Amino acid sequence: MTVVARAPGRVNLIGEHTDTTGGLVLPMAIDRRTVVEIERGGSTLHLVSDDEPDAAVVALGSSVPPAEVHPVWARYVAGVVEVLRPAVGGRGRVRTDVPIGAGLSSSAALEVAVALALGFEGTPIELARACQSAEQVASGVPCGIMDQLASAAGVEGHALLVDCHTLDVEPVQIPDGLRIVVVDSGQRRALATSEYGARRAQCEAAEAAIGPLRSATVADVERIADAVLRRRARHVVTENERVRAAVAALREGAVDELGSLLVDGHRSLRNDFEVSTAVLDELVEALCRRPGVHGARLTGAGFGGCCVALLDADAEVPDLGVRSWVVRPSAGASVVQAPT
Template identity: 60%
Template sequence: MTASSDRVVVRAWAPGRVNLIGDHTDYAGGVALPMAIDLGTRVEGRRGGAVIRLASTATTGAATLATHIDDPAAVTPPWARYAAGVVHELAAAGRTVPGFDGVVRSTLPLGAGLSSSASLEVAVALALGFDGTPSELATLCQRAEQTASGVPCGVMDQLASTSGVADHALLMDFAAGTVEPVPLPD
């Protein structure tokens, strides 16, 4: 974070991911081997105020969200539903959701299978001040995606984004609930 004259500028970044093995195994209690990549989503802005305003450089349509949202799936524009899901889940977890005025920038191509939605969710949660463990953050963002999209997704994408380690894949055992960094060969 960097200081400014009136409010602190917050910069949060979360990576996308590729999956080496184990697609669709997270919600079936299997094993997967994803890894975070150097493409991702940055949310930058200032906390404060009574609403959350987000503009995206990748799509048209800015979003103005309340700090308490009952139905994230009804939010427009559609890309903002993922941010609204995060706001909904933060409030449902009893966390204070601050107002925010910021911009979303992503180097992830949308719809390319690199987990752009999970990256957006994680970056928004961090920008709004989430302060739990990587596993707690991933679970909150998984619920946010489920609430926003209506799809009962697993947690692999969010875990890869919150738990990624440079030059490592992540061995995820969903039955055991473990995530272990595995060094990549040179």
């Protein structure tokens, strides 16, 4: 029996590095997807990819930790297998137009599509939880749930306001007059893995001092004695406030206000969370100087990767000599061909 499943990548409009402390995020699934086709059967999952020279071959019940599997992309497949424990494997193919390694959650799209193709049954939140666990065992990074949830639960034409503590999801319509562009800095995220874990540990240390950051105020943050922890906490607390303000701006059609919030968020990521780079800073500044651009910021973990920019619908996409993609808010993951 053949199963075909697809899952979108995502871009996070605002709410960066808040999900691991149960904060607010505002991602949207995008119209770039990973498609996994599997002919089910056997005790091994064997997948080839149009974008990778070597196949992912994962034996069901293998004792090899997913983080030690080769090639690297197969680790995410192995993570899904370890978490789901499917009774049957299969042979198949992976195709994607989600840019790989650009901060648009290509790994989450792969995990979600593989899980569905292997027969996962459950709610989008349950699917996201399973794939979050798969990413953690595959990468060793203590990631939050945002990427997988945006891919699993996306709504056509909407961003998703996600409370990462309660996992409440509220669709927020994107105005027709707004164009969203993702611009690749060309800088690969070499430090993202190690520094991501360090930032999460710093946020946990800040919470040990003042309590949950999701409910803290800026006044609470000022009580933190350690200057580094104080900066990390200040970013998280103010970023949660920016998410709330961004939702209000979208609902009111206040695109200038929304753009200003993105720029403020980038400054916070640069100065307080310290995950930007000179390349990303220059790219944001160059984007914001262009006609019809309301605002921009880095998106994703930082240390390279992409920026997201908000443009008028009739504005020209800036040509800055790097890759860029106009993306549209799209529906979440689905099985497009079920077993017969």
